[in-house]
Amino acid sequence: MSDGFEASEFITGFIAEAEEHLTLANANLLSLDQAAAKGQPTPRQVRELFRSLHTIKGLAAMVGVEPIVDIAHAMETVLREADRAAGQLPAGSLELLLRGTRAIGQRVTALAKRKTVATAPAALIEALNALRQSGSSRPEAAVGTTLPDELWTRLGSAEREQLVQGLTAGRRGVVATFIPAPERANAGVNITSVRERMAAVAEIVKVVPQSIPASDSAPGGLAFALILLTDATDPVIAEASSSDVSALRPIALQAATAAVASGQEGEDGDGEPTDSDDDSNPRQQGVVRVEVARLDDALEKLSALVVTQFRLTRALAALRAAGTDTRALALVVADNGRQLRDLRSSIMRARMVPVAEVLERVPLLLRGLSRATGKQARLELRTGKTELDKAVAERIFPAVVHLIRNAVDHALESPAERRAAGKPEMGLITVVAVERSDNQLELTISDDGRGVDAAAVARRAGVPVPATDDGLLELLTRPGLSTKSEVTTTSGRGVGMDVVKRIAVDELRGALAMTTIRGQGTTFVLRVPLSITIVDAFSFVSGGETFVVPVAMVEEIQELDPSRTVRGPDRRRVVRATPDRRQVARGTDMIERRGEAVPLLRLDEIFGLAGDAVAGRKVIIVRRNGEPFAFAVDRMLGQQEVVVRPLEDRLVRVDGISGTTDLGDGKPTLVLDLVALGGKLSAGPGPGRERARA
């Protein structure tokens, strides 16, 4: 179905929206499960779940993904009926709904990966459909309505049943009020005529006379409440009752045990359950979903602006040098610079997502795991209001999943074992997210399970038992060790710990720590930066070493053409090469580029690396303050997104090197700031560092 589909931007939009609704659906399923376990009614969750699936169905139909339409439709039908039964789901439906949601999720993922979308699983659809038939025999006793007590109590049991059944069948319940008055009677409008007119547009369940305070509009102090089932619209009913639309009150189904008053049942032609709790999802309001790529694009445009700002600054300096009074202009340029920085931080903020949102799938994960393992686990999730960069969130979540999976699979004991150990049968998994002052997020994942068996881990690794938790963690995170099944089952910890470490430590430049107490449980602490700098970068080799340079910094990459290279006259000695290396000569070679003479700098010479005669086949051109520099390098390796970590220790703080990254070989690779390097070289070997850049 997705093959050959032209409107790929619709697909992208669909995937984004569908994922959002799937997330909502999962949250509601979970809440349903919890409420059902406590025997609470679940009308709100059912209604919201219905809405999510209804939306997914509509979207899927728009982009023509039939399998998703089919699954969503079957689920939606079950939910519609449950909604009419005051949110009472037939037994066994939760499992099927979970499966359905998963099935939709899988198909959305397939779509996102441009794979063929599997047809709807027939068994699931059948099971969902079967649910509907069996579901109609639900106990009536649990159901009531939102009819006010003073009216409900006036209904006989047959009338009550009539009302509930009508509502269950999808008809609207309305209470209309007719107030007799002399002028109305003179016009021939009395309760009898109202009854007659009403009978034509609605089923009258009961007419209840009520005494009300006498007033101008109700001189008799009497009113008739007409309890109606209807398919007609409010204006029609209002007209028939000679009253205003605002005087109509809807009747909705409600579980008899629930004391909460439900809100309005609105106008809804296709029988879709309507909002009763508009405040149920406040964060949906005023929210726009944006692809991260668009924010990246905005950042990129911003860097172009920053370059323009540099040029402005330079032009300003030239003016000043020529004797012009530039003070007023300088103020404007300074303002501009500040605004650019503000804009940058705004864009960075737009990339932040609440931690709570990142972890909202955790309860569902835990639920699935407890089901699969037969272990009972309670989750304590404390996330606060911390936000973190989307890119970090996307990377850290799999690590959290690993840790929780391990906790349930291996750390938590079976209920019987726990009982024997004097622990509560239900295990406890705690996930806490706290923002630290150093712009780091601390994620703590603890269990009250059996703790890590250091001896077993050490035996497996063939090393002495580590004396500390750090040493034990080091063993656990060794690649290869973790996959051994024996460790997995006996140590209480294992699978994928190397993955967790790789994500938290290597990719995100964070930290991973563990404390474990035999018989009492294990706590993992993940510390990751709230945001990371991810840069699109070129990697290249010069003098046998690999470097990367941000793409945004590079104006052009070209072949080094010896025929257009001019050797300059001045070959002075370099003073700033690393002292333990040979002092190398640096020439002031130039290349001609579009009529412009560009200084050609050999990176291996500048860095005092072992250059060779054949080196310098590619030229990376950067521009600093409008002035071009060409850096000759050996060869280009590729282009990729890298996480840049700044170099903080003063021992390694050097102009022209903005940080390090890991290209996947486990070794730090230097990220070069060729623009600063060019500036430093043109400033000559004078004292001091490059002036701080704006």
Added chain:
Amino acid sequence: MSELHVLCKVNDTEYVLPASDVLQMESFAGATKVPGAAAQVAGLVQIRGRVVPVVDLRVVFGLAPVPPTLDSRVVVMKASERVVGLLVDSAREVLKIPADDFHPPPAVLVQQTDGLVKAVAQVGNRLLMLIDFIKVIGEEHHDGDE
């Protein structure tokens, strides 16, 4: 301060470092060079995901650097917020040295090592020199590349 010390060798001379300041000891197979950094900076290594500058103690002590061997170790140390590795020829032993056993180094030694040796301890017939880690890596406010 703990009495435990990590014993390491540089050019067959034995030095000790307080174990309480040692984060870990790693084998060494080369570092990413940082052009422009001071001569004693052997480069950067990634240890447990953390990028750590490595100072070659041989160079600090005025010796020529040697290619790494199987015995080469990076002793990763921390001082307040900084984490720096010291490259040594080998580091195998951990010794318990009571604080009383340390004595101020002879003036000549202080002079010749630029104060890099904080104290000297005699353990059996061995003479062990306690390295002043902060001196080796330089104070943070002190501006580098000389």
